[in-house]
Amino acid sequence: MSEIVSIPKTASGEAYDILIENDFEKLAEAVSKLGINDRKFCVITDSNVEGLYADEVESKLKDIAKLVVRYTVSAGEANKTLANIAEIYKFLIENHFDRNDCIFALGGGVIGDMAGFAAATYLRGIKFVQIPTSLLAQTDSSIGGKTGVDLDAYKNMVGAFHQPSLVYMNMSVLKSLPAREYAAGMAEILKHGLIKDNSYYGWLVNNFSEIMDMESDYVAKMIKRSCEIKARVVTEDALEHGERALLNFGHTIGHAIEKYMDFKLLHGECVALGMIAASWISYKRGKLDTEEFYEIRDMFLPFGLPLTLDDDADAEEILSLTKSDKKMDGDKVKFVLLKKPGKAYIDTSVTDDEILDAIRQLILTDD
Numbered sequence: 550m551s552e553i554v555s556i557p558k559t560a561s562g563e564a565y566d567i568l569i570e571n572d573f574e575k576l577a578e579a580v581s582k583l584g585i586n587d588r589k590f591c592v593i594t595d596s597n598v599e600g601l602y603a604d605e606v607e608s609k610l611k612d613i614a615k616l617v618v619r620y621t622v623s624a625g626e627a628n629k630t631l632a633n634i635a636e637i638y639k640f641l642i643e644n645h646f647d648r649n650d651c652i653f654a655l656g657g658g659v660i661g662d663m664a665g666f667a668a669a670t671y672l673r674g675i676k677f678v679q680i681p682t683s684l685l686a687q688t689d690s691s692i693g694g695k696t697g698v699d700l701d702a703y704k705n706m707v708g709a710f711h712q713p714s715l716v717y718m719n720m721s722v723l724k725s726l727p728a729r730e731y732a733a734g735m736a737e738i739l740k741h742g743l744i745k746d747n748s749y750y751g752w753l754v755n756n757f758s759e760i761m762d763m764e765s766d767y768v769a770k771m772i773k774r775s776c777e778i779k780a781r782v783v784t785e786d787a788l789e790h791g792e793r794a795l796l797n798f799g800h801t802i803g804h805a806i807e808k809y810m811d812f813k814l815l816h817g818e819c820v821a822l823g824m825i826a827a828s829w830i831s832y833k834r835g836k837l838d839t840e841e842f843y844e845i846r847d848m849f850l851p852f853g854l855p856l857t858l859d860d861d862a863d864a865e866e867i868l869s870l871t872k873s874d875k876k877m878d879g880d881k882v883k884f885v886l887l888k889k890p891g892k893a894y895i896d897t898s899v900t901d902d903e904i905l906d907a908i909r910q911l912i913l914t915d916d
């Protein structure tokens with residue numbers, strides 16, 4: 550199965566295509582269309598993905614490139630640093646990369662963000678191609694042009710908007726992704742349904758076993774639909790002034806939990822908890838009925854995501870950590886709530902008491 554999602558030109562960059570494929574067979578052909586044949590290519594990957602896919606990707610690229618070099622970063626968020634970006638710049642300089650050469654990001658969101666940021670800034674910007682290999686990268690981080698790195702504990706504090714020239718996904722690489730990483734990617738996918746498309750959400754819920762078994766037709770349909778939703782939101786709001794903020798559903802409390810747990814839970818796991826908490830606030834405000842709330846909550850379970858925090862978790866501490874979230878409008882948190890399943894909106898009136906109550910619901914485990 551081959552699918553294409555086309556992203557139009559926006560305020561933050563040129564048009565590009567997202568190709569959804571089952572292998573790397575069409576990679577060289579797709580790259581050829583970018584007008585960079587006989588240029589130098591740098592494949593940036595991580596230490597887990599390198600041994601699995603880098604040789605194959607490079608062998609395809611070698612057919613059309615002048616030179617293909619590889620730069621491997623140690624796997625993990627802890628390596629998404631400016632120091633490592635500086636190492637990438639040095640590597641590009643040593644290999645005489647100029648403005649017409651191209652970077653390829655082969656890996657999950659960490660590599661996509663880093664390689665994209667290196668491409669955004671090296672010589673004030675060179676082309677780059679995303680080859681996302683995690684479920685999160687295939688449905689979320691590779692689309693929209695946000696790139697960047699962490700600064701100590703401050704996640705994604707430094708970055709740039711830089712659109713890829715192409716996103717090429719080979720869905721079959723998901724087979725080697727650890728199950729927990731696959732489940733974490735599902736959190737953002739369920740989010741796409743909850744904020745924008747209730748019939749898609751219903752389809753995901755009804756087909757959870759095929760999706761969790763990675764049946765290819767289901768995975769293809771899911772990746773395509775999630776790419777379309779993310780693409781639509783980010784192209785309508787390329788520089789993040791309004792609509793794009795809906796993608797932060799579950800993220801205010803989710804980020805606070807991520808910090809509270811000292812990054813021992815995966816981002817998607819924290820976002821699932823954050824979405825349950827935000828749904829609770831929506832329920833308390835009368836936007837969701839009891840059945841809708843409990844269905845949203847309980848459906849995270851079959852997708853391998855948590856519903857609760859340990860019963861010794863400190864709700865007040867988590868509340869205080871929501872204050873350092875970047876998604877602020879002046880001193881008010883821009884909170885994303887649900888008007889109903891499939892329709893999210895921004896609310897700046899959510900109080901500390903409501904947030905605290907919602908976090909406590911995650912800790913109370915009696916039902």
Ligand SMILES: NC(=O)c1ccc[n+]([C@@H]2O[C@H](COP(=O)([O-])OP(=O)(O)OC[C@H]3O[C@@H](n4cnc5c(N)ncnc54)[C@H](O)[C@@H]3O)[C@@H](O)[C@H]2O)c1
Nearest residue numbers: 595597624657658659660682683685686690695722725726
């Ligand atoms: N730019 C954006 O818009 C955006 C959006 C969401 C998240 N992000 C960023 O994305 C990052 C998280 O991305 P992630 O969850 O992909 O993390 P990741 O890149 O760390 O990948 C998760 C793990 O899976 C491994 N892996 C990846 N693909 C694999 C495969 N096919 N087979 C085996 N192992 C594989 C990686 O080596 C890593 O250990 C965070 O840094 C986050 O800030 C960016």
Ligand SMILES: [Zn+2]
Nearest residue numbers: 737800816820
């Ligand atoms: Zn997220």
